[in-house]
Structure formats: C-alpha cells, structure tokens
Amino acid sequence: MKDSYGREIDYLRISVTDRCNLRCRYCMPEGIDKLPMPDLLTYEEIEETARAAARLGFRKLKVTGGEPLVRRNVPELIGILKRIPGIREVTVTTNGTLLAEQIGALKAAGLDAVNVSLDTLRPERFREITGTDALASVLEGIQASLDAGIRTKLNAVLQRGVNDDEWEELLLLAKDRALDVRFIEMMPIGAGRQTAGVSNEALIGQIARAYPLIRADEEVHGNGPAVYMHIPGFTGSVGFISAIHGKFCDSCNRLRMTSTGLIKPCLCYGDTVDVRGILRGEGDPAVRAWKLEEALREAVRRKPEAHCFETVSEITEGKRMVQIGG
Numbered sequence: 057m058k059d060s061y062g063r064e065i066d067y068l069r070i071s072v073t074d075r076c077n078l079r080c081r082y083c084m085p086e087g088i089d090k091l092p093m094p095d096l097l098t099y100e101e102i103e104e105t106a107r108a109a110a111r112l113g114f115r116k117l118k119v120t121g122g123e124p125l126v127r128r129n130v131p132e133l134i135g136i137l138k139r140i141p142g143i144r145e146v147t148v149t150t151n152g153t154l155l156a157e158q159i160g161a162l163k164a165a166g167l168d169a170v171n172v173s174l175d176t177l178r179p180e181r182f183r184e185i186t187g188t189d190a191l192a193s194v195l196e197g198i199q200a201s202l203d204a205g206i207r208t209k210l211n212a213v214l215q216r217g218v219n220d221d222e223w224e225e226l227l228l229l230a231k232d233r234a235l236d237v238r239f240i241e242m243m244p245i246g247a248g249r250q251t252a253g254v255s256n257e258a259l260i261g262q263i264a265r266a267y268p269l270i271r272a273d274e275e276v277h278g279n280g281p282a283v284y285m286h287i288p289g290f291t292g293s294v295g296f297i298s299a300i301h302g303k304f305c306d307s308c309n310r311l312r313m314t315s316t317g318l319i320k321p322c323l324c325y326g327d328t329v330d331v332r333g334i335l336r337g338e339g340d341p342a343v344r345a346w347k348l349e350e351a352l353r354e355a356v357r358r359k360p361e362a363h364c365f366e367t368v369s370e371i372t373e374g375k376r377m378v379q380i381g382g
Contacts, residue, residue, distance in 0.1 A: 067310040069118040076123040079187035108348035110142035125154040135165035155197025169207035209236040216252035230292030238295035256298040305362035319355040324363040326372040329355040
C-alpha cells in the first residue's frame with residue numbers, strides 16, 4: 057500500500073523481545089529494566105498482525121529484537137510467518153552469538169536471510185563494546201550461516217575513537233566470502249545521541265583511496281536502503297546505510313512493530329499506533345482483523361515525509377534502540 061507521499065510500504069520489521077545477551081553501549085547499556093513477559097506480544101498475536109499486514113500488501117518481514125534468538129522457538133515463528141499467504145520473504149537480524157546452534161532450525165523453517173551485527177574483530181575491543189567475550193561465537197555463527205547457504209550480511213557501526221580504525225579488517229571479511237559487509241552510520245537514538253559516529257561519506261573516501269577500482273554495485277541485495285559497491289577480486293560487496301549523511305527517506309518502505317505491539321511509522325519520532333490493545337481487547341475475530349488493518353493503514357498514513365536525525369533537537373523518540381527494535 058502507498059503512503060501520503062506515494063511510497064510503496066511493503067516491509068514490516070517485527071521486534072519479538074526487548075532482551076539481549078549483550079550490552080552494547082549505544083544500544084542496551086547496563087541498567088535497563090526488562091519488560092515483563094506478559095507485556096510482549098505472543099507469537100499468535102504477532103502472526104495475527106502479520107496476516108493483517110499481508111492482506112494490505114506487506115510482502116517482507118524482518119524479525120528483530122533486542123536479540124531475537126534469545127526468545128524461545130524463534131525458528132518456529134519464522135516458519136509460521138513464512139507460511140502466511142502473500143509473504144515472500146522473512147529475514148532476521150541478530151548479534152550472532154546463538155546463530156550457529158540455531159541455523160539448522162532456521163533454515164528448515166525457511167529463513168531467507170540473516171543480518172549479523174558485529175562492530176569489531178578484536179576480542180578485547182569486543183568485550184569493551186558488548187560486555188562479553190562472545191566474539192568467537194559470533195564468527196562461528198556467520199560461518200555457519202554461509203555454510204548453510206543462507207544470504208548473510210554483516211552490519212557494523214563505527215564509533216569515533218573506538219573502532220573506526222577497523223574498517224578495513226571488517227571489509228576484508230567480504231574478500232573470500234559471499235558476505236556483504238555494511239557500514240551503518242550511528243543513529244542518534246537513545247545512547248546513540250551521546251556517541252560519536254563516523255560519516256559514511258568520509259568512510260567511502262577512505263575505502264576509495266585504498267581500493268581505487270571500487271565501483272557501484274547495481275545488484276539488488278535486500279529490502280533496505282543500503283547503497284552497495286564492489287571491489288574487484290572480492291567475493292562479497294560493501295554496503296553503506298547513511299541515515300545522517302545520505303538521507304534515503306524518499307524510498308522508505310517500512311513500518312516497525314515493537315515487542316509490545318506499538319507500530320512506528322518512523323524511527324526518529326515517538327508517534328506510534330497500538331495494536332496490542334486491539335489484539336487483547338476485541339473478542340470477535342472478524343472485527344479484530346478489520347481493526348488491525350485499520351491500525352496499520354493509520355500507521356502508513358502517519359509516515360512523515362522525512363526523518364530529522366540531522367537535527368537532534370527535533371527527534372521526539374525517547375526510547376533506546378533495544379526498546380524499539382533494530
């Protein structure tokens with residue numbers, strides 16, 4: 057379905073939990089209270105909402121968190137979502153720590169692609185950023201996903217003075233692997249407002265100086281706003297998601313649903329449409345289905361023309377990323 061600005065909205069990101077087994081400083085630092093489990097949507101409620109979205113023309117679903125794989129039976133949910141008529145693709149974003157042990161079940165469920173978040177390849181630095189020693193598990197998960205033949209991407213956020221000297225080490229993961237390495241600009245949400253990121257414009261300049269034969273990659277790599285480039289001799293490609301310095305709102309195709317059933321038209325604004333109240337407050341299935349569709353239509357109608365990340369004072373979203381969904 058189209059929004060007020062003529063954009064085709066066909067992509068729903070679904071957070072299934074606010075919990076995570078890492079403590080990345082810009083996403084989920086220590087001290088954040090977890091929501092009681094009854095506050096989270098059940099898998100049945102997620103399925104019902106996804107079916108309403110599919111009836112409206114949504115075709116792609118992304119399962120996120122928190123860390124989605126810490127919630128029990130996520131592969132089962134993936135299979136349920138894949139079987140919804142009209143849904144063409146179901147993918148997951150994960151920190152990778154539990155991926156190796158679940159990749160078989162995820163593939164059997166029909167998972168189409170995996171995005172793994174990883175900001176460093178240095179064990180000491182990984183511990184500093186995430187609060188854990190799980191780097192080996194993440195790398196094992198990435199390899200297991202590739203070995204399973206699942207389309208795999210790596211998402212890296214560079215922080216000034218923290219890991220911005222590692223861009224080439226991360227990039228080289230794509231040299232001999234069918235892996236897309238994507239650099240995401242730090243978004244000023246939650247603790248990200250106090251974290252100095254690196255502009256992709258500057259990063260592309262650095263990469264071009266080191267790899268002067270780099271060129272635009274016109275292949276379609278997924279559902280999102282990344283711009284891709286290819287380095288001759290590399291198996292994978294490099295992507296850039298530049299929310300601050302390469303605004304892509306004119307092609308935005310998504311809504312987000314938090315783990316508590318709040319539909320967000322735009323990441324940087326606090327405006328939401330509640331579906332949990334509909335799911336738990338209306339007994340007639342036909343009426344509930346109609347109300348869910350109306351709520352999704354309303355969220356699409358409320359999509360703004362553009363975000364305001366470049367003007368932090370205008371951001372109205374006060375939650376942390378882990379509470380919203382990646």
